[in-house]
Amino acid sequence: MLSLNNVHKSYITGSNSLHVLKGINLDVNQGEFVSIMGSSGSGKSTLLNILGILDSYEQGEYKLNGTLVKDMSEKKAAKFRNELVGFVFQSFNLISFKNAMENVALPLYYKGVGRKKRNKIAMEYLEKLGLAEWAEHMPNELSGGQKQRVAIARSLISKPKMILADEPTGALDTSTSYEVMEILKEINAEGITVIIVTHEHDIAAMTQKIIRLKDGVISEIIKNGDLQSFKHQYMKELETA
Amino acid sequence: MFDVDKWQEILSTIKKNKMRTFLTGFSVAWGIFMLMILLGSGNGLSRGVAENFKQDAVNAMWIWTGETSIPYQGLKKGRPVRFTNSDRELVKNLGGVDAASGRYFMGSTQYSFEGEYGEYTTISCHPDLKDVEQLILDEGRFINQVDIDKTRKVVVLGKDVYDGIFKEKEAIGEYVKISNIPFRVIGICREPGSTRNRSAWIPVSTAQKVFNGSNRLHSLAITIDGQTLAESQQIEDKIKNSIARKHRFDPKDDDALGMFNKLEAYLETMKIFQAITIFIWIIGVGTLIAGIVGVSNIMLIVVKERTKEIGIRKAIGASPASVVGLILLESILITTIAGYIGLILGTGLMEGINIIVEQSYEASMASNQGRGDSLFRNPTVDLNIAIASTVLLIVAGALAGYIPAKRAARIKPIVALRDE
Numbered sequence: 001m002l003s004l005n006n007v008h009k010s011y012i013t014g015s016n017s018l019h020v021l022k023g024i025n026l027d028v029n030q031g032e033f034v035s036i037m038g039s040s041g042s043g044k045s046t047l048l049n050i051l052g053i054l055d056s057y058e059q060g061e062y063k064l065n066g067t068l069v070k071d072m073s074e075k076k077a078a079k080f081r082n083e084l085v086g087f088v089f090q091s092f093n094l095i096s097f098k099n100a101m102e103n104v105a106l107p108l109y110y111k112g113v114g115r116k117k118r119n120k121i122a123m124e125y126l127e128k129l130g131l132a133e134w135a136e137h138m139p140n141e142l143s144g145g146q147k148q149r150v151a152i153a154r155s156l157i158s159k160p161k162m163i164l165a166d167e168p169t170g171a172l173d174t175s176t177s178y179e180v181m182e183i184l185k186e187i188n189a190e191g192i193t194v195i196i197v198t199h200e201h202d203i204a205a206m207t208q209k210i211i212r213l214k215d216g217v218i219s220e221i222i223k224n225g226d227l228q229s230f231k232h233q234y235m236k237e238l239e240t241a
Numbered sequence: 242m243f244d245v246d247k248w249q250e251i252l253s254t255i256k257k258n259k260m261r262t263f264l265t266g267f268s269v270a271w272g273i274f275m276l277m278i279l280l281g282s283g284n285g286l287s288r289g290v291a292e293n294f295k296q297d298a299v300n301a302m303w304i305w306t307g308e309t310s311i312p313y314q315g316l317k318k319g320r321p322v323r324f325t326n327s328d329r330e331l332v333k334n335l336g337g338v339d340a341a342s343g344r345y346f347m348g349s350t351q352y353s354f355e356g357e358y359g360e361y362t363t364i365s366c367h368p369d370l371k372d373v374e375q376l377i378l379d380e381g382r383f384i385n386q387v388d389i390d391k392t393r394k395v396v397v398l399g400k401d402v403y404d405g406i407f408k409e410k411e412a413i414g415e416y417v418k419i420s421n422i423p424f425r426v427i428g429i430c431r432e433p434g435s436t437r438n439r440s441a442w443i444p445v446s447t448a449q450k451v452f453n454g455s456n457r458l459h460s461l462a463i464t465i466d467g468q469t470l471a472e473s474q475q476i477e478d479k480i481k482n483s484i485a486r487k488h489r490f491d492p493k494d495d496d497a498l499g500m501f502n503k504l505e506a507y508l509e510t511m512k513i514f515q516a517i518t519i520f521i522w523i524i525g526v527g528t529l530i531a532g533i534v535g536v537s538n539i540m541l542i543v544v545k546e547r548t549k550e551i552g553i554r555k556a557i558g559a560s561p562a563s564v565v566g567l568i569l570l571e572s573i574l575i576t577t578i579a580g581y582i583g584l585i586l587g588t589g590l591m592e593g594i595n596i597i598v599e600q601s602y603e604a605s606m607a608s609n610q611g612r613g614d615s616l617f618r619n620p621t622v623d624l625n626i627a628i629a630s631t632v633l634l635i636v637a638g639a640l641a642g643y644i645p646a647k648r649a650a651r652i653k654p655i656v657a658l659r660d661e
Contacts, residue, residue, distance in 0.1 A: 081558050093552075106554070115245065
């Protein structure tokens with residue numbers, strides 16, 4: 001599905017250069033449920049942005065679905081994002097003056113689907129996420145969990161191969177967070193690759209593979225089978241803290 | 242471009258910011274409104290003046306004499322040239338000359354009637370002067386050929402002369418004393434486009450016989466049959482050459498013979514109006530540019546405010562072109578609609594003024610025997626200019642949206658989405 005080969009990324013602010021990613025090597029297969037963890041500043045959001053072609057990188061190679069993604073034109077990147085990737089953000093990023101249904105339908109607009117048809121499809125997705133009766137509501141009339149579900153519906157509507165979620169539960173309380181994670185699991189069960197960035201261990205523990213970033217490099221990859229021990233270790237960490 | 246969804250997108254953002262959209266649009270509407278008013282006023286003034294010229298016989302010409310300033314055929318300079326009756330005959334018989342009248346100014350003369358006195362200008366003339374100066378007769382008749390032939394002592398009074406010494410009494414047929422000589426009043430008239438009518442006209446033959454005894458004329462007033470400037474100048478040259486030959490002075494001597502050609506003056510004045518029109522366009526377009534800058538400014542703020550939204554759109558697959566289109570179309574929509582409102586209000590106002598002007602013109606026509614009196618006529622803007630303005634507006638809108646749209650296209654979704 002995607003592979004990263006020695007990817008470097010640094011941010012240049014004035015004369016200072018901040019080396020954020022210092023050679024990332026990563027392979028994610030179709031249908032995996034991956035979480036990226038790490039302390040703040042470890043470069044996890046940057047990595048996700050590169051995966052979503054929202055950001056560029058200087059060195060290395062990033063192949064998405066077999067295509068090398070490097071120095072892509074804005075137009076091509078937009079097309080790739082629209083076709084392959086669905087985004088879910090911590091702050092939901094719904095468009096405030098569009099109602100839930102219109103927000104969900106927006107990616108289809110950029111795909112050139114007619115209004116009636118895309119609203120119908122949007123309704124189907126909202127129904128799937130239990131939000132049918134909220135379709136006409138504006139984002140500010142929805143709760144955090146509802147907003148995130150609308151955002152997930154929006155990310156799904158273009159039938160992407162991969163969902164990228166940046167702290168999808170960061171702004172939600174625990175029970176809502178778990179609900180959202182359940183939804184993401186269901187999506188993953190349908191064969192869509194899901195990659196989330198999180199700093200919450202319990203959330204990460206619900207995924208199949210945890211990638212731990214530390215100072216711009218992958219320090220540890222914990223696979224499905226090891227999750228139990230990871231949980232155990234995490235509990236220990238909590239106890240000592 | 243004519244994608245319903247795109248328009249719905251734009252309309253929904255406009256609807257969200259009604260006040261801002263209104264203020265933005267207002268500056269453009271004002272620009273076009275001012276342009277229309279300025280152009281309309283310019284047109285009205287130019288048409289009014291053209292009309293006034295026409296009333297005064299555009300093809301009229303006045304000729305007067307002076308002293309020679311160039312030695313000619315052995316005659317030294319400084320020799321006075323004087324018109325006599327024979328000069329009028331000469332000019333009248335030239336091809337291209339329609340009507341010709343001599344004028345002999347007697348200057349200020351005393352008029353009296355039944356104890357009322359007044360000082361007025363007496364002009365002696367031929368019947369043709371009525372046509373040259375397009376005099377408007379309120380009552381009676383003008384001097385005719387019989388008056389000239391029989392050297393009748395008759396007078397046509399100017400309106401102010403009549404008002405001054407007759408005070409609304411019946412004047413036709415009465416005898417008014419001019420320098421103590423009784424003249425019979427045969428008509429009351431006015432000069433077009435003039436507020437002062439303090440002149441009186443008497444037959445030239447009578448004046449020469451009664452007051453002077455000679456056959457002198459001060460000036461000639463003629464109408465010529467020349468439609469274009471070239472034609473009228475040709476006739477002008479012919480007249481000048483004939484008179485120069487008769488009086489033996491150099492035809493190039495401008496001091497010996499003065500000429501005023503109304504057509505030339507008319508065309509000259511119209512040229513001034515062309516300049517005024519250009520000036521008006523510059524001012525109008527300047528006002529419009531102020532509006533455009535306003536729109537551009539607002540659109541920049543819009544882009545700034547919508548940075549996040551644009552970032553989201555880009556993240557979910559909006560191409561830069563679609564973002565540019567969004568901003569550009571919004572800007573064009575605002576300028577075009579607002580400009581159109583300004584256009585309609587501006588032309589509407591000028592049409593309204595036109596109705597009032599025409600009414601007062603009709604009124605003055607009714608009281609003026611079919612000759613209206615107005616400096617302002619038909620102050621409207623024609624359709625071509627309205628269309629040109631509309632095109633200008635669309636271009637303006639595109640121009641106003643261009644820089645903001647460019648900026649919007651450059652927004653990186655990653656920057657826009659960064660949580661602060």
